[in-house]
Amino acid sequence: MRFRLAAHYPYLIAGGLLVAAIGVxxxxxxxxxxxxxxxxxxxxxxPPTITVHTGGAVTWTNADDDPHTVYADNGAFKSHxxxxxxxxxxxxxxxxxxxxxxxxxxxxxxxVVVQR
Amino acid sequence: MADRPHHPPVDxxxxxxxxxxxxMAWAGTGVLWTVSGGVASSVLVGGAQAASAGAFSFVQIxxxxxxxxxxxxxxxxxxxxxxIAHVKALPQQPAFVLHTGDITHLSxxxxxxxxxxxxxxxxxxxxxxxxxxxxxxxxxxxxxxxxYGPMTKAKGTGYYSFDHGGVHFIALIxxxxxxxxxxxxxxxxxxxxxxxxxxxxxxxTPIVVFAHMPLWDVYAPWGWGTSDAPAALEHLKRxxxxxxxxxxxxxxxxKVEGNIAFHTARSTAYPQPAPGAAPSPGPLTVPAGxxxxxxxxxxxxxxxxxxxxxxxxxxxxxA
Numbered sequence: 001m002r003f004r005l006a007a008h009y010p011y012l013i014a015g016g017l018l019v020a021a022i023g024v025x026x027x028x029x030x031x032x033x034x035x036x037x038x039x040x041x042x043x044x045x046x047p048p049t050i051t052v053h054t055g056g057a058v059t060w061t062n063a064d065d066d067p068h069t070v071y072a073d074n075g076a077f078k079s080h081x082x083x084x085x086x087x088x089x090x091x092x093x094x095x096x097x098x099x100x101x102x103x104x105x106x107x108x109x110x111x112v113v114v115q116r
Numbered sequence: 117m118a119d120r121p122h123h124p125p126v127d128x129x130x131x132x133x134x135x136x137x138x139x140m141a142w143a144g145t146g147v148l149w150t151v152s153g154g155v156a157s158s159v160l161v162g163g164a165q166a167a168s169a170g171a172f173s174f175v176q177i178x179x180x181x182x183x184x185x186x187x188x189x190x191x192x193x194x195x196x197x198x199x200i201a202h203v204k205a206l207p208q209q210p211a212f213v214l215h216t217g218d219i220t221h222l223s224x225x226x227x228x229x230x231x232x233x234x235x236x237x238x239x240x241x242x243x244x245x246x247x248x249x250x251x252x253x254x255x256x257x258x259x260x261x262x263x264y265g266p267m268t269k270a271k272g273t274g275y276y277s278f279d280h281g282g283v284h285f286i287a288l289i290x291x292x293x294x295x296x297x298x299x300x301x302x303x304x305x306x307x308x309x310x311x312x313x314x315x316x317x318x319x320x321t322p323i324v325v326f327a328h329m330p331l332w333d334v335y336a337p338w339g340w341g342t343s344d345a346p347a348a349l350e351h352l353k354r355x356x357x358x359x360x361x362x363x364x365x366x367x368x369x370x371k372v373e374g375n376i377a378f379h380t381a382r383s384t385a386y387p388q389p390a391p392g393a394a395p396s397p398g399p400l401t402v403p404a405g406x407x408x409x410x411x412x413x414x415x416x417x418x419x420x421x422x423x424x425x426x427x428x429x430x431x432x433x434x435a
Contacts, residue, residue, distance in 0.1 A: 042395045042396040042398070043338070043396035043397060043398065044396070064396070064398055065186040065187070065188065065398050065399045066398050066399060067221070067222060067249070067252070069252070071296075073295070073296045080252070080254075081222050081223070081252040083222065099296060101294075101295070101296030101297065103248070103294060104248040104249065104252070105248075105338075105339055105397075106294040106295060106296055106297065106299065106339060107297065107298070107336075107337070107339035109296045109297050
């Protein structure tokens, strides 16, 4: 039955999974939290999109053998060069979408969505 | 690891190379490279072997990454010393050295100090451009500019030019003010300066451009290119011989486009993977004993009256 449903309504199943995935990824960090733990690994920000509530924080930790930075596209925030194992924490006081990149390797991009 | 014989597709993208060589006073394109483990040599195509009269040579070193200390090379200072010893053992001593950036790993003043101290052993002037690892200070490259800018009367983000032996050398900066999602960038001001810098030159003047990041798209998924390089190169198309020297990717690649020959160089610190050969372009750790075979320097010989710039890439294992 399950198989038949999937076969006939693959989009329903896919849609359900998508909602579930977003639900997990968007579990917002609380203001009092240490923040969302993000990773920089293999020259990529992981996860690429992070959602927090207003006042929430994100902490990026570099797991690569090369330094990286977390650099807001609009200049709103900027980390120092993060060597292997170094971390950077940014608190987000204002709702909005913050696109950022690594200033050494600008093809590395990510986004923080700050919700009320 | 013995250096693999480098037989680039010399004719790829070349239109009528023989004809071009005949009608041009200088060409950076007619060089057939033969690089092997023990001896590096180059064969000049369509011209006589290098004569000594009126000749000079210069050396390119790159990506010294002073301050790096990871598994790919725990001691880049030692390999930099080895690279300098290699240069000093060259049969023809260079008039000067071009360093194509990433002098340091983290832009720390003490890392610049160490690099400068070691590079003094070369005994010849060193001309710099910054890599992205040299502009990590809070001033986005101010530390670099304060240190190296005055020697060359650098403009803007640090670009400058100079002449030696009839060749016009141009230092371009493509690692400052990079924007998200892109690759290297020169910026409109620098391109305008370039146009003015070459405006008065005869088209037969040989041009050597050096910058950190490649000025052609080596591999876009890793950002190995410079987004506005085509606009800059437009100003160099009328010249008969343009040689572009870059670092950044820690390996030798080359490409010929019209009269412009592009070359990327090895690092003296650590190798990086071939484009797409690893999940990321991070430092590549090679088996013990093979490091010197993947690090290197580049010797460039300019011979007046001959048709070629003879370029040889030498690994530190061939010392």
